[in-house]
Amino acid sequence: MVYLSRIYTRSGDQGETSIGDGSRVSKCDQRIVASGSIDELNCCVGIAATCCEDSAVREQLMVLQHWLFDLGADLTCPPPKEGQPGRRLQIEQRHVDQLENLIDQYLAQQQPLSSFVLPGGSLSAAHLHLARAVCRRAEIEVLRLHAETDINRLTTVFLNRLSDLLFVMARTANRNGTEDVLWRPGITNGPMQPDESAK
Numbered sequence: 585m586v587y588l589s590r591i592y593t594r595s596g597d598q599g600e601t602s603i604g605d606g607s608r609v610s611k612c613d614q615r616i617v618a619s620g621s622i623d624e625l626n627c628c629v630g631i632a633a634t635c636c637e638d639s640a641v642r643e644q645l646m647v648l649q650h651w652l653f654d655l656g657a658d659l660t661c662p663p664p665k666e667g668q669p670g671r672r673l674q675i676e677q678r679h680v681d682q683l684e685n686l687i688d689q690y691l692a693q694q695q696p697l698s699s700f701v702l703p704g705g706s707l708s709a710a711h712l713h714l715a716r717a718v719c720r721r722a723e724i725e726v727l728r729l730h731a732e733t734d735i736n737r738l739t740t741v742f743l744n745r746l747s748d749l750l751f752v753m754a755r756t757a758n759r760n761g762t763e764d765v766l767w768r769p770g771i772t773n774g775p776m777q778p779d780e781s782a783k
Contacts, residue, residue: 618729619659621722626652628715632750635708641753644686648746651679655743658736659726675742683745690752695761701751702765705758712754719747 626649633645657673703713723743729735755761 614725614729614732615659615662618722618725619656621718621725622652622656622659625715625718625722626656628711628718629750632708632711632715632753635711636757637708638756641756645753648749651675651742655739658739659729662733674736675738677738680738680741680745683742683749687745687749687752690749690756693760694752694755695764697761698766700767701755701761702767703754704765705754705763709754709757709764712750712757716747716750716754719743719750723747 629645629649629652633642633649636642636645654673655675658675703717704710723740726735726740726743730737730740755764758764
């Protein structure tokens with residue numbers, strides 16, 4: 585159980601912070617950058633859940649927030665040294681499997697895609713697309729961490745599936761894709777064009 589008696593400690597004023605094993609690292613350390621991206625993603629998912637009109641989707645997003653907190657805890661703990669106990673919180677294959685099951689369930693109800701989709705439509709869909717984009721960037725930051733040190737390989741798999749899930753959730757929020765905003769390549773007309781009649 586976490587117990588916080590105060591919010592500011594002044595311990596990070598010199599640009600360092602503590603990680604899961606108690607050691608101190610620079611706040612610019614890639615482990616901190618990666619976990620910060622997961623925190624940002626969690627915030628975006630929280631906003632998406634708040635804006636979501638579908639109670640079932642909202643509940644799923646709230647579960648995802650808990651999983652993202654677990655993932656963040658996973659990232660902030662270096663691999664245990666020999667003789668030390670392992671980590672208590674880790675993303676596991678069951679998490680990935682559940683994401684894939686949800687993706688399949690949503691896809692079965694949606695209109696087939698005939699074009700790329702712009703992030704928009706309903707407010708709920710727009711926030712889900714934003715969360716998807718942040719998830720893609722968070723995945724890159726975690727991959728950068730993986731290039732430097734050993735991490736749980738399922739964290740990147742989880743984030744890859746999560747971005748796909750957020751995409752199909754966004755289409756669900758746009759009435760299963762029927763109200764998606766489709767990309768029109770090379771569009772030449774629209775509000776950016778001058779009004780010839782005004783001359």
